[in-house]
Amino acid sequence: MRAVRFDEYGGPEVLTTVDADVPEPGPGQVAIDIAYAGVNFADLKARSEGYRVPSLPFVPGLEVSGRIRALGTGVTGLTVGQEVAALTEGGAYAEVAVADAVTVFPLPAGLTLRAAATLPTVLPTAYALLHSVGRLRAGESVLVQGAAGGVGTVAGQLARAAGAGAVYGVVSSAAKAEYARKYGYDEVVLADGFGSAVRELTGGRGVDLALDPVGGDTFRETLGTLAVFGRAVSFGNASSAPAWQVGQPELYPASLSVGGFSILNLAKTAPQELRALAERAFAVPGVELPVTGEFALSDAAEAHRVMGSRTSTGKLLLRVSSVAG
Numbered sequence: 001m002r003a004v005r006f007d008e009y010g011g012p013e014v015l016t017t018v019d020a021d022v023p024e025p026g027p028g029q030v031a032i033d034i035a036y037a038g039v040n041f042a043d044l045k046a047r048s049e050g051y052r053v054p055s056l057p058f059v060p061g062l063e064v065s066g067r068i069r070a071l072g073t074g075v076t077g078l079t080v081g082q083e084v085a086a087l088t089e090g091g092a093y094a095e096v097a098v099a100d101a102v103t104v105f106p107l108p109a110g111l112t113l114r115a116a117a118t119l120p121t122v123l124p125t126a127y128a129l130l131h132s133v134g135r136l137r138a139g140e141s142v143l144v145q146g147a148a149g150g151v152g153t154v155a156g157q158l159a160r161a162a163g164a165g166a167v168y169g170v171v172s173s174a175a176k177a178e179y180a181r182k183y184g185y186d187e188v189v190l191a192d193g194f195g196s197a198v199r200e201l202t203g204g205r206g207v208d209l210a211l212d213p214v215g216g217d218t219f220r221e222t223l224g225t226l227a228v229f230g231r232a233v234s235f236g237n238a239s240s241a242p243a244w245q246v247g248q249p250e251l252y253p254a255s256l257s258v259g260g261f262s263i264l265n266l267a268k269t270a271p272q273e274l275r276a277l278a279e280r281a282f283a284v285p286g287v288e289l290p291v292t293g294e295f296a297l298s299d300a301a302e303a304h305r306v307m308g309s310r311t312s313t314g315k316l317l318l319r320v321s322s323v324a325g
């Protein structure tokens with residue numbers, strides 16, 4: 001089968017298309033003939049910094065849609081040929097990938113394989129950030145960094161669906177701000193000076209919940225946007241800054257809380273919890289994540305260039321095989 005892999009860390013050019021062995025499902029796993037693979041920012045971090053790469057060479061890719069090709073021993077409730085969306089532990093930039101059955105989801109009626117590939121990572125993540133960790137209550141205000149990206153586009157819609165009182169976004173360009181306003185955001189501000197902009201928008205009060213995938217100085221500035229009893233949830237380090245630290249001096253004055261979330265760690269440590277929250281997330285009606293760029297599998301490097309240039313909005317997909325139709 002064809003797969004896209006890297007043999008060393010570096011820029012998009014280290015991604016090459018190779019012939020690889022078709023993977024076989026182990027116990028509790030399924031093999032999937034891939035129609036589409038989603039591109040995630042974590043794939044860029046894997047390629048450039050070795051984020052969650054156990055060894056080289058490595059085939060990146062964390063989410064797919066497609067048809068079940070084979071079932072491993074002990075798998076129940078799924079059938080060969082069934083259309084599914086799935087989270088994978090790498091390996092999705094390929095014609096076939098294996099996934100643990102617990103993170104394989106039959107396609108809801110009416111959902112196309114193309115649309116299904118946009119959601120396995122992003123939708124449960126955004127849902128967990130707002131609900132499982134962020135404990136959002138109706139009427140509260142929310143601030144989301146990276147509001148025009150994959151997680152950001154869905155987080156705006158989910159916050160709105162949960163009855164948030166106000167939903168604010170932070171982005172790096174005016175074009176992204178215009179895009180994000182269509183997906184649940186009341187106001188979208190630019191990253192430069194966002195802390196004071198958010199204070200102004202909230203009449204000095206601050207927000208109840210802030211979601212941060214950037215880390216470093218952005219995370220510290222985010223803490224300054226919180227209202228009394230506010231919560232910040234860290235879920236990424238797009239800035240590649242050293243890991244942040246926070247303690248008593250930052251938290252005591254305004255009774256703040258800080259939480260964290262990683263879907264990849266949850267898939268490892270508590271897969272049934274992940275499945276339960278993914279099922280709740282998929283049940284929220286009307287959430288969409290527009291595909292703003294579709295690339296052939298062999299053009300994965302170009303998809304990485306686009307996402308790495310900070311110009312992408314919504315979701316980028318790789319079209320993998322004829323299963324895509």
Ligand SMILES: NC(=O)c1ccc[n+]([C@@H]2O[C@H](COP(=O)([O-])OP(=O)(O)OC[C@H]3O[C@@H](n4cnc5c(N)ncnc54)[C@H](OP(=O)(O)O)[C@@H]3O)[C@@H](O)[C@H]2O)c1
Nearest residue numbers: 040041125149150151171172213235236238261262263310
């Ligand atoms: N913890 C989890 O479980 C989990 C799951 C999924 C995703 N994530 C994280 O969530 C974030 C969004 O992921 P995604 O896949 O949906 O990607 P994405 O949002 O479509 O693209 C990456 C976003 O990161 C923002 N960004 C901020 N600083 C950046 C920098 N220095 N370089 C490049 N981009 C930067 C960009 O927004 P602006 O240009 O507007 O700043 C861009 O929209 C990533 O940080 C990812 O690692 C975490």
